[in-house]
Amino acid sequence: MKITIPHMGNVYIAAKILFDSLGIDYVIPPPNNKEALMLGSKYSPEEICLPFKLMIGNYIAGIEKGADTVLLVSSCGPCRFGEYAGLQAKILRQLGYNIEFIVIDPVKSTGFREFFNRIGKVGAESKKNNISRLNSIFTAYTAMSLMDEIEMMAHELAGYEKNKGECRRLLSSCKKDVFSSNDPANALRILRSYRNKLKHLSTDSKRNPLKVAIMGEIYTVIDPFPNLHIEDLLMKAGVSTYRKLTPSWWVRDTLLKPLGLNSRHLLEASNEFLPHYIGGHARECIGEAVLASRNKLDGAIQIFPMGCMPEIVSKSILPAISRKKNLPVLSLVVDEMTGEAGYMTRIEAFLDLLERRRENVRVGN
Ligand code: SF4
Structure with missing residues (x-):
């Protein structure tokens, strides 16, 4: 096999x-x-x-x-x-x-x-015995959680880094190094060393970068190809991004679901606007938008594939959240025909809007 x-x-x-x-x-x-x-x-x-x-x-x-x-x-x-x-x-x-x-x-x-x-x-x-097999599953899950943690740190710190592009470089070399190792114990060492590098990254805490939540259909937010590398693009622009859906989140969510203990904070946050499960991760998307507003992020970007049934429902609810919670939201729909130029222009225009909104808030308009 x-x-x-x-x-x-x-x-x-x-x-x-x-x-x-x-x-x-x-x-x-x-x-x-x-x-x-x-x-x-x-x-x-x-x-x-x-x-x-x-x-x-x-x-x-x-x-x-x-x-x-x-x-x-x-x-x-x-x-x-x-x-x-x-x-x-x-x-x-x-x-x-x-x-x-x-x-x-x-x-x-x-x-x-x-x-x-x-x-x-x-x-x-x-050919491993049962204990070694369990250990293998545990090692893989640990690696998945570490990779998610590294990615999350890099996405946030990109807004504060002193040496421009350092977070992107670290993230990219981390993926290359860990993938080239065939020894699981060494792979974990590599991941921990990159987490450490990010923990000690030289940052400017006086900076106040734009902060944006990335939410929507799980596959298109997690995988960079269908979303045209949006997180990388935002890192380049010095924006801090926050995404709650990750592979290790998915594993925990799936394991805790039968007990009703999965993602309580996200689901509770979604209750006001979407209290019922409708498939995919629509409730999580709504919950993320509400939490983005509570956490005083500047805006949120929803991404989903053309025809995604649960996210079409979320998209129809997001304008109400935007009005009620004072949160700018951009929805991006992707498919095999998505044109890069138009997509990028919309993101740039959204970032511009968030910047201007901040300036208006500062002068009290
Ligand atoms: S409709 Fe398709 S894209 Fe949307 S959540 Fe279901 S499988 Fe994913």
Whole structure:
């Protein structure tokens, strides 16, 4: 068995560490790029969401490098995500690929026995004993949390750094260094050393950069390709950004959901405007907007793929939050036809608006 995975931000780093630690054969496809998007768009239903198309592109790249199994996490609805695995497997079979799908659905939907049965399929390839396998999962989760922490620190500190571009450089070399290591213990050391570098970064605390929340559909906010590297762009502009949805957040949220203990602060914040679950992470998006206003951020940017059902609902609620909570919000919709120039112009205009708004507040207009 040779496993491949679809991309979603830095998940590939934790996946590599997990497979290295278990001693399982794997292929990490190239990061999301134009070719993956082109292939995915060619073979997917036209109206399906962007993440689905990119994932098809990832699978094909993995299969061409010898993968015969796709490992994928899923959900059983209510939005299209619950249909991804079945439809993607069908498309790949129609293309003539003989590929097995191991789909990790939430325990709530499959029951414990089936859940562990599917996890067991991945672990069966490993020659490690059960304790070592558990340790491998723990190491991968630790790496995922560290990577998220490093990314969060870099995104915030970019607004305060004394040496322009240092946060971007550190973040980029951290990803390269950790990915080039095949030793999980060494990978954790690398991650801790970068966290340390960021903790001791030379900053100017007198600066008051623009502070912007990044929220919306989880895949398009986490993965830089579909959002046209928005966080990198904002780092370059010296803006501090804050995003609550991360891969390790998703793991914790999924594990705590059956107990009703997941993301209480976000869900409570969303209650005033969207008290019911409608799929995807619409409630989290609404909660993030409310928290952005409470935390006195300058604005919020919502990003979602064209046709994303839960985020269309959030988008229709955001103007009310914007008025009531005095928070400027920009909504960006992305698909395979998104033009870079228009997208960038909208972001620049939004940053301009936030700057001017601050000036007006300062002179008391
Ligand atoms: S959350 Fe939106 S983009 Fe993601 S699967 Fe559901 S409808 Fe598609």
